[in-house]
Amino acid sequence: EAQVTQNPRYLITVTGKKLTVTCSQNMNHEYMSWYRQDPGLGLRQIYYSMNVEVTDKGDVPEGYKVSRKEKRNFPLILESPSPNQTSLYFCASSSWASGKETQYFGPGTRLLVL
Amino acid sequence: RKEVEQDPGPFNVPEGATVAFNCTYSNSASQSFFWYRQDCRKEPKLLMSVYSSGNEDGRFTAQLNRASQYISLLIRDSKLSDSATYLCVVNMNSGAGSYQLTFGKGTKLSVIP
Numbered sequence: 001e002a003q004v005t006q007n008p009r010y011l012i013t014v015t016g017k018k019l020t021v022t023c024s025q026n027m028n029h030e031y032m033s034w035y036r037q038d039p040g041l042g043l044r045q046i047y048y049s050m051n052v053e054v055t056d057k058g059d060v061p062e063g064y065k066v067s068r069k070e071k072r073n074f075p076l077i078l079e080s081p082s083p084n085q086t087s088l089y090f091c092a093s094s095s096w097a098s099g100k101e102t103q104y105f106g107p108g109t110r111l112l113v114l
Numbered sequence: 115r116k117e118v119e120q121d122p123g124p125f126n127v128p129e130g131a132t133v134a135f136n137c138t139y140s141n142s143a144s145q146s147f148f149w150y151r152q153d154c155r156k157e158p159k160l161l162m163s164v165y166s167s168g169n170e171d172g173r174f175t176a177q178l179n180r181a182s183q184y185i186s187l188l189i190r191d192s193k194l195s196d197s198a199t200y201l202c203v204v205n206m207n208s209g210a211g212s213y214q215l216t217f218g219k220g221t222k223l224s225v226i227p
Binding site: 033035040041042043044045048058059090101102103105106107108 | 146148155156157158159160163201214215216217218219220
């Protein structure tokens, strides 16, 4: 089954305590990305990766880091979380084949930073 | 400035009704367009891609007007299960792959019995 998994699904933490949200896909997709979703602001792209060791900033990268050491994994790292990073985070992976694009989102991670 | 704007909604329609959502985008260089569906507290799911003059999938029809930078989604014979938030999404980059998707804020649809 085509799948994007994220862990943890829910996380409560305190300001300044480093955390990592993992993302893994089993579809051998080259492209992966991270989004955050906030009320009234919609989904905004944080970072994306076009392949292993290739990453680039999206619209709201400040306060986040990513890495792409393997094709299937794309972790999101918050070195020093702050309350304004409280949000719903989605990882996604996509492919382009035969002129058609498919994109799958993970189930989301709800983060609360106190 | 990248921007995708949608009808604010919410749309409350009776079962069986036809409903249309509109979306405009600001970047004329945008290359590909999508409609996503998002249920409450769930992940977005791709509903339809809109690559050229539009396409149809069952009760759903998507149209693209590049000259006006306008995309639409038409849902015919609405079902209760169509209740969700519909997101207009634009890919600002050309070529293969979705590198920089810009999402609209979504339009909420409630189909009422």
